[in-house]
Amino acid sequence: YVAGSGIGSSVKHYGVLDETGIYGKSVAADLEQQYKDGDEGLYAFQVETDVSESNRAVFDTLVTEGSLDGYFLIPGDVAKTLVVSFYSKKVGAFRDVSRFERVFNRLLVQNNVKNYNLDSTIVKTLMARAEVNSFELGKTDKLSGSQEFFRYMAPFAFLFLLFMGVFMGAQMLMRGIIEERSNRVIEVMLSVANYNEVMAGKILGMAGLGISQSLFYLIVLAGVGGYYGVNLINSMMVILFLAYFILGYLWWAAVFMAIGSLFDSEQDAQQAVSFISILAVVPMMLWTLVIESPNSTLVNVLTYIPIFTPYFMIMKLAVNAASAFQIGTTLLIMLVAVYYTMRVAGKVFKTAILLYGKRITLPEIIRWIRN
Incomplete structure (x- = not known):
């Protein structure tokens, strides 16, 4: 629980190389805002659109030196391939990758809705997910x-x-x-x-x-x-x-x-x-x-x-x-x-x-x- 809650954790620094120029800054801003109170971790992102080999080498060096905990690579054809790559020197960033993936997918859907001129209200309704709440027998307050x-x-x-x-x-x-x-x-x-x-x-x-x-x-x-x-x-x-x-x-x-x-x-x-x-x-x-x-x-x-x-x-x-x-x-x-x-x-x-x-x-x- 302590590992999952972010208690005692420092700021996580991640890079984002976004060839599309559409998603990187939005995902970074969303995560930084969502977890700004530090209860479940803190994030700081370095976002760039240059995905050339030379710039990737720079980010590799930053990860090796410890300046970055890892970086995400968003290719230009991500809407077709539906693949984002994550590079890190060590394992253990499952929670952070999962959060990035969740926010990125939401933004990807929003962008697709916009590109295909779909009714956002209908799409939002179709994609709505039900939530299952747990209760202790005999009590009315749901369990957190x-x-x-x-x-x-x-x-x-x-x-x-x-x-x-x-x-x-x-x-x-x-x-x-x-x-x-x-x-x-x-x-x-x-x-x-x-x-x-x-x-x-x-x-x-x-x-x-x-x-x-x-x-x-x-x-x-x-x-x-x-x-x-x-x-x-x-x-x-x-x-x-x-x-x-x-x-x-x-x-x-x-x-x-x-x-x-x-x-x-x-x-x-x-x-x-x-x-x-x-x-x-x-x-x-x-x-x-x-x-x-x-x-x-x-x-x-x-x-x-x-x-x-x-x-x-x-x-x-x-x-x-x-x-x-x-x-x-x-x-x-x-x-x-x-x-x-x-x-x-x-x-x-x-x-x-x-x-x-x-x-x-x-x-x-x-x-x-x-x-």
């Missing part, structure tokens, strides 16, 4: 572009907050365990506390940090949404967000704590969690599907898989597509998954944390879990 944007991006914002807090927090926990294990600090800790106390202290400490960060960003998100007149967060949303955050974090923390207790170096551990990390980004890849088809078969199936449950549910809640049954069922699934994952992780942690210099195999881990 920024409001629609925030409503569309809200599910991704919640997903991103949850992902950063849960997955990244669990990874930090794993790195801390590996470091303490390699430095033998864990032995000192276990001399004054038992295994369960050490596990609980680490998990709860990191959970507190994650919850604090998430609450801060939720407040920021609510403030930004309120500024643009969009109610993104309510009390129930906060409660459910924290519920899925805590359950998701506990599940991931148990997994990463168990993995961290198996390795002496972070490099070896990262190789082991590479597959799990790929699974963790699946919700990030499918967030648009959740927004467009929140009740599709794929989304509903993934919603009930514990590794994905918190992420998909928080997105469905953001688009008001989660039923009370789904909320209750997924919370129960996560509670059961966390309980058994914690038990398994506890057995692995207790057995492996003080094993040094020994490569642990999968059959051994399975034997620990069974015992």
Whole structure:
């Protein structure tokens, strides 16, 4: 949104080489006037009618040196070819090119109407376009572009907050365990506390940090949404967000704590969690599907898989597509998954944390879990 709105942007300088001598100055004046307030960008145009190779070389140099961000070339037969060329040293001017194209096409139609002696009123009527306005159910004020944007991006914002807090927090926990294990600090800790106390202290400490960060960003998100007149967060949303955050974090923390207790170096551990990390980004890849088809078969199936449950549910809640049954069922699934994952992780942690210099195999881990 910031990139599209022009916030923090400076004046864009563009050249226009107009062989027709008709459109260049009009397009430039229209854009400069339309965006003069700077809310959506500022423009300054250098318009010339000389399209010779020598003058084009001059404009190429201006673009290369950075004096111009690019230039448009309007050929003399543009009314027949309907092609305008744009030259720039770098990509990223899609918005500016689109605006130029829109204004140019409008002026091109006006000029054609004049040349063919057509009734401008009839042409204007035939070319009129309908506008689709969006409304929030139960309200009479239409949604602005920024409001629609925030409503569309809200599910991704919640997903991103949850992902950063849960997955990244669990990874930090794993790195801390590996470091303490390699430095033998864990032995000192276990001399004054038992295994369960050490596990609980680490998990709860990191959970507190994650919850604090998430609450801060939720407040920021609510403030930004309120500024643009969009109610993104309510009390129930906060409660459910924290519920899925805590359950998701506990599940991931148990997994990463168990993995961290198996390795002496972070490099070896990262190789082991590479597959799990790929699974963790699946919700990030499918967030648009959740927004467009929140009740599709794929989304509903993934919603009930514990590794994905918190992420998909928080997105469905953001688009008001989660039923009370789904909320209750997924919370129960996560509670059961966390309980058994914690038990398994506890057995692995207790057995492996003080094993040094020994490569642990999968059959051994399975034997620990069974015992």
